[in-house]
Amino acid sequence: MQVIIFAILSLIFIDSIYLTLPKFMKYEKHVQFQLGNKTITAKIRDGDYINAFSLYNGDIILTSASLNLKEEEIKAMIAHELGHIKLHHHIKMLILINILVFALLNSVTNILFFIPLAITLILFQRYLSRFFELQADSFATRIVDKEVLHEIIIKYGERKSNILSTHPSALTRIKKI
Ligand SMILES: [Zn+2]
Numbered sequence: 138m139q140v141i142i143f144a145i146l147s148l149i150f151i152d153s154i155y156l157t158l159p160k161f162m163k164y165e166k167h168v169q170f171q172l173g174n175k176t177i178t179a180k181i182r183d184g185d186y187i188n189a190f191s192l193y194n195g196d197i198i199l200t201s202a203s204l205n206l207k208e209e210e211i212k213a214m215i216a217h218e219l220g221h222i223k224l225h226h227h228i229k230m231l232i233l234i235n236i237l238v239f240a241l242l243n244s245v246t247n248i249l250f251f252i253p254l255a256i257t258l259i260l261f262q263r264y265l266s267r268f269f270e271l272q273a274d275s276f277a278t279r280i281v282d283k284e285v286l287h288e289i290i291i292k293y294g295e296r297k298s299n300i301l302s303t304h305p306s307a308l309t310r311i312k313k314i
Contacts, residue, residue, distance in 0.1 A: 144242035148235050155231060159194045165201060170212055173280050177215055187293050191218040193227035206289075213277060213286045220276030226269045233262055259301075266303040271313050278314055287311055 164180040171177075177197065179189075184200030191197050197218045203211060221227065237258045244251045277286055294307030305313075 140243055140246070144239050147242060148238055151238065152231065152235065156193070159192050159196055162192075162196070162198070164198070168199075168204065170208070170215055172212055172216060172219070177219065179211075179215055189214040189218050191221050191227070193231065195222050197222070209282065209285045210289050213281045213289045216277035216281040217273045217286070219280070220273030221269065224269070224272055224276060226273070230262075230266070230269070233265060237262060263301055263303060267298070267305045270304050271310065274310055274314050283314060286314060290314075 162180075163182075165183055166181050167178050168181060169176050169178050179197045179199045181199055181201055181204065185202050186200060187203050187206065188200045189198065189203060197215055199211065199214065203214065206214075240258060241251065241255055244254055274286065274290070290307045290310050294310055295302065295304045296306065298304060298306035298309065304310075
């Protein structure tokens with residue numbers, strides 16, 4: 138019983154941090170992009186590397202270096218992030234992490250059960266993360282040019298991927314688009 142209470146309190150702590158994170162993010166500026174008939178606002182964070190990510194509340198964030206890319210390329214990155222948002226990947230992943238943490242904390246006293254469960258759940262979480270990346274790519278091709286998305290993935294995607302990676306390799310992503 139105490140373990141369950143501890144697990145619930147841990148999840149409340151983890152979820153509160155995750156859910157309040159957007160309030161603590163600081164941005165340099167906001168830039169608007171036209172994607173089809175929609176105007177998307179990207180929030181810019183200082184960074185000398187190319188990267189884009191999104192948050193569960195719908196925020197799309199780009200590093201300042203990403204603004205040096207061609208507009209088409211920036212739009213391809215935004216379209217991928219829009220895929221994560223529209224397909225509710227953040228909340229689905231949060232639910233999975235809640236299940237994972239709850240299951241692990243409740244089985245920590247039984248090591249024979251805990252280790253295989255931990256391995257299975259972590260591998261599943263990574264598999265789902267890679268699957269979500271492919272889904273976001275596929276979503277992006279509906280609103281931006283496939284070739285531009287290909288170029289961006291080749292230039293900035295992960296070279297290699299394994300069962301613990303959060304992203305598929307650039308080659309896998311291009312094959313699936
Ligand atoms: Zn992604």
